[in-house]
Every structure is written in C-alpha cells, then in structure tokens.
Amino acid sequence: MTERPQAVVIGASAGAVQALLKVLPALPATYPIPILVVVHVPSDRDNALVGLFADKCLLKVKEAEEKEPALGGTIYFAPSDYHLLVEQDGTLSLSSDEPVHHSRPAIDVLFQSAADAWGEALAGIILTGANHDGAAGLRAIVEAGGAAIVEDPASAEMPAMPLAALASCPGAKRLGLESIHSYLLELVEK
Amino acid sequence: MQGSVEDIEIDLLLEAIYQFYHYDFRHYARASIKRRLLQARDRMGFSSFSAMQEKLLHDPAMLPGLLNYLTVQVSEMFRDPSYFRALREKVVPHLKTYPSLKLWVAGCSNGEELYSLAILLREEGLNRRAMIYATDINPDALQAAEAGVYPLDQIRKFTENHQKSGARSSLSDYYTADYGRAVFDKRLRERVVFSDHSLVTDAVFAEMHLISCRNVLIYFDRELQDRAIGLFHESLARKGFLGLGSKESLRFSGQAAGFSDFVREEKIYQRRDLS
Ligand SMILES: C[S@@+](CC[C@H](N)C(=O)[O-])C[C@H]1O[C@@H](n2cnc3c(N)ncnc32)[C@H](O)[C@@H]1O
Numbered sequence: 001m002t003e004r005p006q007a008v009v010i011g012a013s014a015g016a017v018q019a020l021l022k023v024l025p026a027l028p029a030t031y032p033i034p035i036l037v038v039v040h041v042p043s044d045r046d047n048a049l050v051g052l053f054a055d056k057c058l059l060k061v062k063e064a065e066e067k068e069p070a071l072g073g074t075i076y077f078a079p080s081d082y083h084l085l086v087e088q089d090g091t092l093s094l095s096s097d098e099p100v101h102h103s104r105p106a107i108d109v110l111f112q113s114a115a116d117a118w119g120e121a122l123a124g125i126i127l128t129g130a131n132h133d134g135a136a137g138l139r140a141i142v143e144a145g146g147a148a149i150v151e152d153p154a155s156a157e158m159p160a161m162p163l164a165a166l167a168s169c170p171g172a173k174r175l176g177l178e179s180i181h182s183y184l185l186e187l188v189e190k
Numbered sequence: 191m192q193g194s195v196e197d198i199e200i201d202l203l204l205e206a207i208y209q210f211y212h213y214d215f216r217h218y219a220r221a222s223i224k225r226r227l228l229q230a231r232d233r234m235g236f237s238s239f240s241a242m243q244e245k246l247l248h249d250p251a252m253l254p255g256l257l258n259y260l261t262v263q264v265s266e267m268f269r270d271p272s273y274f275r276a277l278r279e280k281v282v283p284h285l286k287t288y289p290s291l292k293l294w295v296a297g298c299s300n301g302e303e304l305y306s307l308a309i310l311l312r313e314e315g316l317n318r319r320a321m322i323y324a325t326d327i328n329p330d331a332l333q334a335a336e337a338g339v340y341p342l343d344q345i346r347k348f349t350e351n352h353q354k355s356g357a358r359s360s361l362s363d364y365y366t367a368d369y370g371r372a373v374f375d376k377r378l379r380e381r382v383v384f385s386d387h388s389l390v391t392d393a394v395f396a397e398m399h400l401i402s403c404r405n406v407l408i409y410f411d412r413e414l415q416d417r418a419i420g421l422f423h424e425s426l427a428r429k430g431f432l433g434l435g436s437k438e439s440l441r442f443s444g445q446a447a448g449f450s451d452f453v454r455e456e457k458i459y460q461r462r463d464l465s
Pocket of ligand 1: 096261262263264265266269296297298299300302303325326327328331387388389390391403404405406409435
C-alpha cells in the first residue's frame with residue numbers, strides 16, 4: 001500500500017466476537033478512517049453486535065445504513081440479512097442478493113466492492129472462521145494494490161477461514177490479534 | 191477519478207440496454223449492479239462486457255436471461271414478520287374504514303409478498319373489498335407470481351414467519367402440496383391485477399390506500415429513489431400508507447416532507463398533505 005489508507009475492512013465468522021474484542025475496543029476515538037466489519041450472524045437474530053461493541057469501543061459504533069458516507073472515527077457493522085457494499089464515492093449500499101458462501105452478509109461482497117472503491121488505499125483483514133468466505137475478497141484487495149492481513153491460523157479460534165485467505169493470498173501478513181491491533185494503529189500514523 | 195475500462199464498458203452496456211430495450215438500470219446502485227453483471231459475464235461465458243453488448247444488441251433472445259441477473263429475485267412470505275404484524279395491528283383498522291380498497295405491491299418479485307398481503311387481508315376480512323395491483327419489471331418473476339407455486343422446502347420458513355405476523359389461520363389452509371411444491375389457492379389472486387411496471391420509467395397509479403414496496407429502493411441511487419418515492423406520493427390517496435423494507439427509509443429523501451412516520455420501526459409511512 002503506497003497511498004495513505006482511506007479505510008479498513010474486516011471479516012470474521014465463528015469466534016468473531018472474542019477476536020474483535022481484542023482488536024477494536026482500544027482504538028482511539030480519533031481513529032481517522034472508517035472501519036467496516038462483516039460478521040456472519042444467523043439471519044433471523046437481531047444484530048446484537050452493535051450494542052455489544054458500542055459499549056466496549058472508544059470509537060463510534062453503528063449499523064451500516066443504506067447510502068450513508070463511510071466516515072472516519074466510526075466502526076460500521078453490516079446488518080444481518082443484508083450484504084454491505086461500498087460505492088465508488090465511498091458511500092455504503094445494502095443489498096438483499098442471494099447469500100454468498102451461505103452467508104448474508106458475506107465478506108467477499110464487502111471486500112470486492114471496497115477494493116473497487118478504494119483500490120490501494122485499503123487494508124483488508126480476515127479473522128477467525130470456519131468457512132472460506134473472504135478468500136476471494138482479500139485477493140481482490142491485493143490485486144487492487146491494497147494491504148492484506150490474516151489472523152495467524154496457529155492461534156485463531158477457527159483456522160479454516162484464515163487458511164483459505166492465506167491460500168488465495170500467499171503474500172498476506174500473518175499476525176496474532178494483538179499485532180493486528182498495533183498494525184491498525186501504525187496504519188494511520190504515517 | 192477516471193473510470194477503468196470495465197467501468198466504461200458497463201456504462202455503455204447499460205446505455206445499450208436502455209436505448210434498445212427500454213430497461214433503465216443506469217441509475218441503479220452501482221456496486222451491486224456491477225457485481226451481478228460480472229456474474230452474468232462469467233456465467234454466460236463472455237470475455238468482456240463489450241462482447242456481451244454486441245451479442246445483446248443483435249440477439250434479443252439474450253435479454254430475459256440477463257434480466258434475471260440484473261434484477262434480484264430473493265424474497266420470502268411474511269419476510270420480517272413484525273412488518274406484517276404492524277400492518278395488521280396498526281394499518282388494518284384504518285383500512286377497515288373504507289368501503290373499497292386499492293393496494294399496490296411494487297416490485298412483487300415471485301409473489302411472496304403479494305400472497306402474504308392477500309392472506310392477511312383474508313384473515314382480517316378485507317379481501318372482498320380490496321383490489322391488489324402487483325407489479326414488477328421482470329417478466330419471469332411476474333409469471334411466477336401469477337402461478338403462486340413455491341418449493342415445499344421454503345414452506346417451513348414461510349409458516350414460521352406467518353405465525354409470527356399474528357396469524358389468525360394456518361398457512362396450510364392456503365396451499366396444497368404437490369410433488370415437492372406448494373401450490374397456493376387461486377382464490378387468493380381473484381382480485382389481483384399483475385402488470386409490468388417500472389418505478390424508474392413508468393407513470394403513477396391512481397388512489398392507492400396502501401403501497402408496499404420492500405427491498406426495491408435499496409437497489410436504486412438517490413435520484414431514482416426520489417423519483418420512485420415521488421411516484422408513490424402521487425399514487426396514494428390522502429392519508430394513504432407506504433411500507434418500505436426494513437433497511438430503507440425516507441429519512442434522507444428529498445420527498446420526506448410528503449410523508450409522516452406511521453410505524454417508525456417498521457418503515458411504515460403515511461401520506462401527508464400540506465394544505
Ligand atoms: C429483492 S426483490 C424484493 C421482493 C419483495 N418485495 C421482498 O421484499 O421480499 C426486488 C424486486 O424489485 C424488482 N425491480 C427491480 N427494478 C424495478 C423497477 N424499476 N420497477 C419495479 N420493480 C423493480 C425486481 O425485479 C425484483 O423482483
């Protein structure tokens with residue numbers, strides 16, 4: 001990544017909450033770029049993630065809304081039962097297209113559209129999970145010149161998703177959760 | 191920013207579809223239309239959007255297949271049961287005050303939302319006085335809606351949703367099972383008019399008491415959303431109701447002043463007239 005980063009996207013599945021709790025809460029309220037998160041949650045359950053993380057994070061946490069601009073200082077969670085996408089102008093879109101990898105929201109859908117919108121000014125992070133969602137999306141980010149980070153499968157609660165991401169992006173940085181947190185801090189120091 | 195070759199090709203393709211076939215996808219939310227076009231290109235075996243465009247302009251037989259990529263037919267009966275519960279508990283009492291009723295399901299897809307409403311009206315004793323207009327731009331979807339046949343494996347979810355919507359009957363009263371399919375009672379569509387209508391290019395309907403348009407506007411850009419919402423405003427009777435999808439809202443719309451919140455959490459609005 002050569003350009004100043006404009007956004008971070010994160011995908012996580014089984015084990016997501018514990019992992020995200022090590023990465024997000026201590027980020028400062030002034031964190032200058034938006035963080036967009038897709039977590040696989042059962043479709044008919046109300047999305048409790050926002051409440052949970054809003055209580056624990058210094059950053060503002062909200063559910064992503066249709067057509068709102070992605071702003072710094074904010075963590076956006078994809079609503080359950082909708083895909084989250086990024087438009088060329090950095091605004092957010094939702095769609096009720098078919099599930100991808102049996103998931104809606106799907107990580108691939110967010111990552112591919114974000115790669116298209118932000119190109120090399122984007123960092124993508126794949127955390128714990130028991131499926132393969134995110135592998136293709138992370139690859140799209142790499143192909144657009146962005147940065148790819150994968151939670152170390154050796155310490156991930158569920159290694160399958162990190163392993164799949166590493167298989168499709170062999171050059172991705174492989175980091176433990178604490179290092180991912182520090183990486184996010186360094187990312188915006190430049 | 192200068193668009194990539196692919197983005198230019200997509201613009202040209204959408205322009206071609208509009209000029210030649212009069213389907214206007216030019217102002218649909220771009221990220222999602224691009225995703226679906228990429229899928230279409232790969233699955234239909236084209237090496238580029240330009241190649242696809244050439245074929246499309248010379249072979250109209252290709253259009254219906256492509257439309258099935260460009261429009262999204264994902265739905266279920268009584269999707270978001272709390273929406274239907276709110277219609278039942280809050281809107282129906284108002285509808286009962288009219289001797290005759292007109293309802294419009296805009297973007298009805300394969301008919302799941304339409305049959306949900308038709309069943310709800312029956313349960314509430316309003317079916318005899320109500321006409322329902324069910325519209326979509328996708329001819330295959332309209333045909334499926336008119337047929338009212340769904341795979342049996344969806345019925346469990348539909349039934350569960352129906353119950354949560356405050357059902358006064360059992361969903362199984364309305365269909366018969368047949369070779370893995372649920373065939374819905376044709377009496378449900380006795381007073382339904384199906385028609386091809388685009389919220390982007392077509393005109394108003396008259397004097398509706400309730401318009402239900404769910405998960406259609408999210409596919410539009412702001413400008414198109416405003417056009418569609420303006421169309422709804424004009425198509426509604428005074429104090430008529432408009433129901434949107436659970437993640438759609440009028441909050442940022444240029445047309446917001448024409449409506450007031452009726453059941454805010456369920457995105458049900460009421461036409462407001464500034465007089
Ligand atoms: C995701 S489905 C929504 C189905 C249903 N209303 C629901 O909420 O479950 C979107 C529908 O909108 C239709 N649609 C797309 N563009 C439209 C337009 N310009 N005018 C009318 N319908 C349109 C599509 O063909 C599709 O059937």
